[in-house]
Amino acid sequence: xxxxxxxxxxYFKEMSYITAIDLYKQALAKPKYAGNKKIRIKIAQAYWRIxxxxxxxxxxxxxxxxxFKPGRRDSTQFARILIxxxxxxxxxxxxxxxSLDQQNDxxxxxxxxxxxxxxxxxxxxxxxxxxPIIYNSEYSDYAPAFYxxxxxxxxxxxxxxxxxxxxxxxxxxxxxxxxxxxxxxIQRPAELFSxxxxxxxxxxxxxxxxxxxxxxxxxxAGKGEVNRLQMFTAEWDNAKSEWVNFQPFPYNSExxxxxxxxxxxxxxTLYFVSDMPGGNGGTDIYVSVxxxxxxxxxxxxxxxxxxxxxxxxxxxxxxGKFYFSSDGHGGLGGLDxxxxxxxxxxxxxxxxPGYPLNSSSDDFGIILDxxxxxxxxxxxxxxxxxxxxxxxxxxxxxxxxIKITDEIASASLVNPQVKLxxxxxxxxxxxxxxxxxxxxxxxxxxxxxxxxxLSIHKEDYKDIEREISTMDINDDRLIEMKxxxxxxxxxxxxxxxxxEETENIxxxxxxxxxxxxxxxxxxxxxxxxxxxxxxxxxxxxYLLIAFKGNISGQIFIGKPGRKKVSSVRYxxxxxxxxxxxxxxxxxxxxxxxxxxxTEIKVRDMIRGTEEKMITSExxxxxxxxxxxxxxxxxxxDGRGYYDSLTKENTGRLRVEE
Numbered sequence: 204x205x206x207x208x209x210x211x212x213x214y215f216k217e218m219s220y221i222t223a224i225d226l227y228k229q230a231l232a233k234p235k236y237a238g239n240k241k242i243r244i245k246i247a248q249a250y251w252r253i254x255x256x257x258x259x260x261x262x263x264x265x266x267x268x269x270x271f272k273p274g275r276r277d278s279t280q281f282a283r284i285l286i287x288x289x290x291x292x293x294x295x296x297x298x299x300x301x302s303l304d305q306q307n308d309x310x311x312x313x314x315x316x317x318x319x320x321x322x323x324x325x326x327x328x329x330x331x332x333x334x335p336i337i338y339n340s341e342y343s344d345y346a347p348a349f350y351x352x353x354x355x356x357x358x359x360x361x362x363x364x365x366x367x368x369x370x371x372x373x374x375x376x377x378x379x380x381x382x383x384x385x386x387x388x389i390q391r392p393a394e395l396f397s398x399x400x401x402x403x404x405x406x407x408x409x410x411x412x413x414x415x416x417x418x419x420x421x422x423x424a425g426k427g428e429v430n431r432l433q434m435f436t437a438e439w440d441n442a443k444s445e446w447v448n449f450q451p452f453p454y455n456s457e458x459x460x461x462x463x464x465x466x467x468x469x470x471x472t473l474y475f476v477s478d479m480p481g482g483n484g485g486t487d488i489y490v491s492v493x494x495x496x497x498x499x500x501x502x503x504x505x506x507x508x509x510x511x512x513x514x515x516x517x518x519x520x521x522x523g524k525f526y527f528s529s530d531g532h533g534g535l536g537g538l539d540x541x542x543x544x545x546x547x548x549x550x551x552x553x554x555x556p557g558y559p560l561n562s563s564s565d566d567f568g569i570i571l572d573x574x575x576x577x578x579x580x581x582x583x584x585x586x587x588x589x590x591x592x593x594x595x596x597x598x599x600x601x602x603x604x605i606k607i608t609d610e611i612a613s614a615s616l617v618n619p620q621v622k623l624x625x626x627x628x629x630x631x632x633x634x635x636x637x638x639x640x641x642x643x644x645x646x647x648x649x650x651x652x653x654x655x656x657l658s659i660h661k662e663d664y665k666d667i668e669r670e671i672s673t674m675d676i677n678d679d680r681l682i683e684m685k686x687x688x689x690x691x692x693x694x695x696x697x698x699x700x701x702x703e704e705t706e707n708i709x710x711x712x713x714x715x716x717x718x719x720x721x722x723x724x725x726x727x728x729x730x731x732x733x734x735x736x737x738x739x740x741x742x743x744x745y746l747l748i749a750f751k752g753n754i755s756g757q758i759f760i761g762k763p764g765r766k767k768v769s770s771v772r773y774x775x776x777x778x779x780x781x782x783x784x785x786x787x788x789x790x791x792x793x794x795x796x797x798x799x800x801t802e803i804k805v806r807d808m809i810r811g812t813e814e815k816m817i818t819s820e821x822x823x824x825x826x827x828x829x830x831x832x833x834x835x836x837x838x839x840d841g842r843g844y845y846d847s848l849t850k851e852n853t854g855r856l857r858v859e860e
Contacts, residue, residue, distance in 0.1 A: 240271040256287035279311040286536035317533030324557035329651040332597040343591040345581035346408035353384040357407025410464040421462035432460035465517040474517040484511035528567035536563035601649040626654040692741035703777035708733035712751040797822025
């Protein structure tokens with residue numbers, strides 16, 4: 204006769220976890236098993252499999268108190284239980300002590316990385332609003348699907364059938380499909396969706412397509428100790444008012460499960476979940492394409508979608524975004540939602556939308572309305588009515604509309620390069636729409652409480668950079684901006700260098716071009732004829748300074764105006780003996796107290812030379828420089844500097860500590 208533990212082990216193997224837990228507890232009640240740590244671990248693992256994580260934590264701790272020493276696998280398992288129970292700090296320590304890396308436990312390693320930066324997953328919490336629907340029961344309600352004017356969902360709530368099947372894994376009824384109307388003013392209770400569906404056991408999730416006239420249903424096979432999930436297609440018969448022509452999906456198997464169907468917008472690409480051999484991990488997402496009326500052999504999506512963990516509940520949004528749930532990419536714990544998007548420069552990227560769409564528990568089975576502003580999803584998070592509940596999702600979104608025009612109204616502006624970046628992450632935001640016309644309009648969806656950097660570039664125009672903040676916005680908002688691009692004209696100046704006294708050509712002189720708008724300083728080469736061709740920006744002002752030996756000269760070049768300059772400007776610069784100007788500088792602290800006997804550096808920005816000086820008791824220093832010269836004065840350790848063209852009056856440098 205088998206012992207209580209052996210009988211419990213058999214039920215555990217058959218996934219009848221409730222019965223296994225009861226038998227394990229009966230064994231612990233016997234004196235010879237009272238200190239058995241191994242049985243306590245089995246109870247913890249059974250509780251984990253039915254989603255009762257607080258009880259799982261309790262029995263893990265009891266086992267450790269009895270002397271159980273967890274290895275890497277149990278440490279990682281216990282950390283996941285702690286994450287489900289919102290004990291992130293302790294979970295992080297367990298994962299750290301498990302010495303995880305990408306090779307020995309990829310899923311655990313990703314989980315450690317996620318909770319090390321968990322604040323990032325709460326950053327967009329203002330962008331979503333979630334609340335449980337009124338149709339939830341004390342049982343498991345999950346996997347919503349749009350159908351006509353309402354929602355079809357799976358539930359293991361008691362039905363009116365004379366014989367109620369029992370799911371031994373959770374001691375609950377096998378799930379059936381139910382329906383409620385979305386905008387039902389009477390608020391009638393959810394009703395059984397159809398009494399004619401094929402399987403008498405688990406039904407759901409379900410996919411409707413071809414305007415609701417066809418479905419792909421997930422149901423179990425109903426054979427053997429472990430009921431494998433399979434998919435079945437069916438069609439709606441208007442004459443009979445029922446679903447007919449049930450056909451098994453060609454890749455069903457009695458050895459593995461297939462289920463959780465999702466379909467592309469053109470209804471020619473099917474995604475589903477399976478634990479078939481050859482996958483990445485527990486359950487993976489597969490894809491099959493409709494060719495000549497037949498579904499092609501399934502192909503594993505592989506990385507970066509699938510991991511060694513479990514990926515399930517794929518969904519294609521109305522805009523084509525690929526949603527799925529996974530416990531192998533880290534996240535907040537359990538199954539988290541992820542969104543896969545194809546980028547031009549980085550390939551396929553995964554994004555975790557964070558809290559409150561995700562939680563420390565299992566979050567799965569999302570659907571969105573055509574505008575993607577609201578929808579539904581399933582979760583077994585704390586605070587629900589049953590073991591799994593359906594939640595209503597509202598997406599708060601700020602729409603940014605940028606109208607881009609040319610400063611000359613009659614000129615056509617084609618394809619400006621517009622880029623919007625998240626300032627914190629550097630992530631490029633993909634526009635919702637770009638309308639090309641004389642007045643280009645670019646639309647973006649922004650998140651609440653974020654900072655962005657907008658840049659607009661077009662050849663022959665001045666670039667625009669602008670910061671956009673939504674930090675103070677807490678609700679839906681439309682932000683309209685108009686950006687006018689100014690034309691950027693470049694023109695040339697031919698500079699001739701002459702000696703003021705003799706009018707002779709000054710060969711090989713040094714020329715420094717100072718852009719007074721940007722403060723950029725460039726060296727210009729001079730030919731043996733004493734000439735230099737210089738390209739200038741029409742939107743900037745310049746100072747040209749030339750010198751050779753003890754003669755120098757300078758000339759100011761202003762903006763030529765908004766009209767394009769087509770001809771070359773000729774400018775003659777005469778050099779003469781430099782006129783030296785006396786300059787006095789006072790160095791003080793922020794309170795005005797002088798810095799005495801302090802070293803400063805006077806750097807000639809034109810010649811590139813530098814001179815050191817010491818301030819007097821009053822913090823003063825005097826020096827001579829050519830009038831109109833460009834120089835910088837530095838405090839000795841670089842904490843502040845004075846930057847100016849030479850003036851005859853006194854300069855003052857304040858050093859802030």
